[in-house]
Amino acid sequence: MSKIGKISSFQSLGTVDGPGIRSVVFMQGCPLRCICCHNPETLGFDGGEAISVNELFKKIIRFKVYYGKTGGVTFSGGEPLMQPDFLIEICKKLKAAGIHIALDTSGCILNDKIKKLLSLIDLVLLDVKYYDNESYKKNAGMSLDKAIEFLSYLNEQNIDTYIRRVIIPGFTDNEMSIEHINSLKEKYPCIKKVELLPFHNLCIEKYENMGLEFKLKDTPTPTSEKMEYLNSLLK
Ligand code: SF4
Incomplete structure (x- = not known):
């Protein structure tokens, strides 16, 4: 019997989590508690829907025709690294079927x-x-060193990497933040792209429905001018 995993949701076709058109699998469970987390429903390990590798594979393969040359599947979350056995099994099948696989992660475990x-x-x-x-x-709730250790391993293995940073006013919307990314890009050639993602608080309702406090509820979305400026500093 194929392994069972826990997913929070399945997006059949999306365009923002990796190149081209992709199915996105939101895995259930995350050990971190980011103050800016947009997916609080994915955090608990007891929530989500149980699904077998074969069932999920069938779900994904139905959309293969839409992926074209650049698309594929992205495992996001939650934190996909929390279910490695399940992912190893499904990724073997996806690879054999010629599907491009992306992994969206914090890099918290290696x-x-x-x-x-x-x-x-x-x-x-x-x-x-x-x-x-x-x-x-x-x-x-993790260290920068851990993320860099992960990045350094990706570089050693020549695994293509996109660096993503949420631009949060008062936290990461400054020159130092971009200089840091530029210095990583210089040091690790595996980095093929950098994506600065504007913070937004559209998830407030999800938090309220779950009886949780969204600590950044009063933080504004960065202006498009600010995003343009920060993007212009990227090397
Ligand atoms: S790593 Fe991602 S899913 Fe986990 S708490 Fe942070 S933002 Fe949320």
Whole structure:
């Protein structure tokens, strides 16, 4: 019998999580608690829907015709690294079917099992959330060092990587934040693209429905001028 995993939701076709048109699988469960998290429903390990590798594979393969040359599937979350056995099994099948696989992760775990999983991944969307350890610890519950250790491994293995950073006013919307990304780009040639994502608080309702407080509820979305300016600083 094929392995069982837990997913929070399945988006049949999306265009914002990796190149081209992609199906996105939101895996259930995350060990972090980022103050800016837009998907609070994916965090708990007891929520979500149980699904077998074969069932999920069938769901994905139905959309293969839409992926074209550049699209494929993206595993996001939650934190996909929390279900490595399930992902290793499904990624083997997807690879055999010629499907491009992207992994959207915080890079919070790196062990032999994760390394095996990474050997099956075509593209990593690595969230490098803040530019210093203190903010990382306070606002995400992990260290910057861990994310860099992960990035360094991706570079060693020549795995294509997109760096993503949410631009949060008062936290990451400054020159230092972009200089940090530029310095990573210079050091790690595996980085093929940088995506600055404007923070927004559209998830407030989800938090309210779950009886949780969204700590950034009063934080505004950065202006398009600010986003343009920060993008112009990228090398
Ligand atoms: S790593 Fe992602 S899913 Fe987990 S808490 Fe942070 S933003 Fe949310």
